[in-house]
Amino acid sequence: MHIYIHIPFCSSKCPYCAFGSSTDSFNLVERYFEALLFEIKNSTLNKISTIFIGGGTPSVISAKFYEKIFDEFRDFLDIKTEITTEANPNSATLKWLKDMKNLGVNRVSFGTQSFNDEKLKFLGRNHSSIHTKKAVLNAKKVGFKNINVDIIYDTKFDDKKMIEFELLNLAKLDLTHISAYSLTLEENTPFYNKSSFKKDSVNLAKFLFLGLENLGFKQYEISNFGQICKHNLAYWQGKNYLGFGAYAVGFKDDKRFYSPKDIKSYIKNPTFKNIENLTKSDLKFEKIFLGMRSKIGVEAKILNELELKRAKILVEEKKLSYKNERFYNQDYLLSDEIVLFLVEI
Structure with missing residues (x-):
């Protein structure tokens, strides 16, 4: 069994981000986690292979809110279960990382995006390159062995010199995994239709990919390099997974399940799902894609x-x-x- 948990709270909204999140709903955190717990308790669980806590920004929420969630999962976990949490470098404090590690999280993914502070400002990130280096160091200090860093490339700031700078900084961190995402100009975001913000350079992407391979991070998916994330692998293999929380998506056999795309609506009815029935043609196309x-x-x-x-x-x-x-x-x-x-x- 594979599980995704969505934490839709952020301290600030990045202008390129189209994921479901809110910056002004922190008064709902306690009620949200009560709803999350209710949804989980009313689901059928069995042996869990992977858990992925995404967002939003899971690290802006105190680890104490996750305790009851992990209590529900405890009987279905074993030493092989991969448990990932996303985190922002500025909010993933030493204490938060230690507390999450003690709950059972064994993989952490930092939303770094860049080591260039001017590029970070352009991307609307509220952390600096120093925050990332400290966060990775703290993760290692509390015992995390499996650490990912996300970076964004193909912005107007990117050229070979910038990519070399990013690679140099990545090399210093002794990571197990890197996710490299090309900037996308998503609808309903401030970056939408801002074509001047993006390079659209295939050669730049190839330069980055080769650089990551040279650092020892073998590419296994268009955006992922290094020690394979078992949770993401399950998606690509078309395996069933449960999605808990507002904005979450689940999949079973030939159906996709969508949670309410609003925090208050989710709190009101946490077990409600919109169901999409997938045809054999849909499933085949997804397998090929x-x-x-x-x-x-x-x-x-x-x-x-x-x-x-x-x-x-x-x-x-x-x-x-x-x-x-x-x-x-x-x-x-x-x-x-x-x-x-x-x-x-």
């Missing part, structure tokens, strides 16, 4: 005759490889184009 942007690959047997013929053409062109009856993408930056070429719509 996720497989081609990750090391999972795509089973040959799910492709029809025409798609199989197209896949073999891509093997001949060395854009795909074929092994053990699966096709694997050789360049994740081409994943969208490959899927559009492959899939008969």
Whole structure:
């Protein structure tokens, strides 16, 4: 079993962020966690393989609020369970990290985004590069062995010199994982349609990816490098997962479950879910899309005759490889184009 928990509270809203969060609802924290606990208690749990606490900003909430949540999970955890929490470098204090570690969290993911303070200001981040270095040091101090740092590239500030600067700072932190996200100009965000904010440079992405590989972080998905995150891997493998909290999404077999996209609505009815029924065609497309942007690959047997013929053409062109009856993408930056070429719509 895989579990995602959404914490929709932030101290500030980044102008590029389209995730469900609020900066002015901290008066609802206690009631929100009561609703979260109610939802979990009314769910059927079994052995848990991974838990991912995301947001929002989980680190702006005192660890004491998570205690009852972990009490509910305790009987379903074992030494192999991967438990990740996201955190911001400025709010993940030594005490918070220690308390979360004591609850059972064994992987932490810091929303660093950059080590350049001017770029951080542009991205609306309320921390500095010094905060990140201190947060990583504190995480190690309390015993975290599995540490991820997120960075954002392809902004107007990015060129090879900036990427080299980011890589130099990443190399100094002795991390196990790095997530590198290209800046996206999402709808309903202040950055939307601001094309001058983004570089759109494939060469820059390749330069970054090669730099990360040279640091020993092997790419296993278009945005992820290093020691594989088991939770994210489960998504790409199409495994079932439960989503708890406002804005959370769950998946089981051929259905996707959506929690209310509003904190107050969620508190009022924490077990309510909008259900999306997925067709066989939907599920097949998702398998191909996720497989081609990750090391999972795509089973040959799910492709029809025409798609199989197209896949073999891509093997001949060395854009795909074929092994053990699966096709694997050789360049994740081409994943969208490959899927559009492959899939008969």
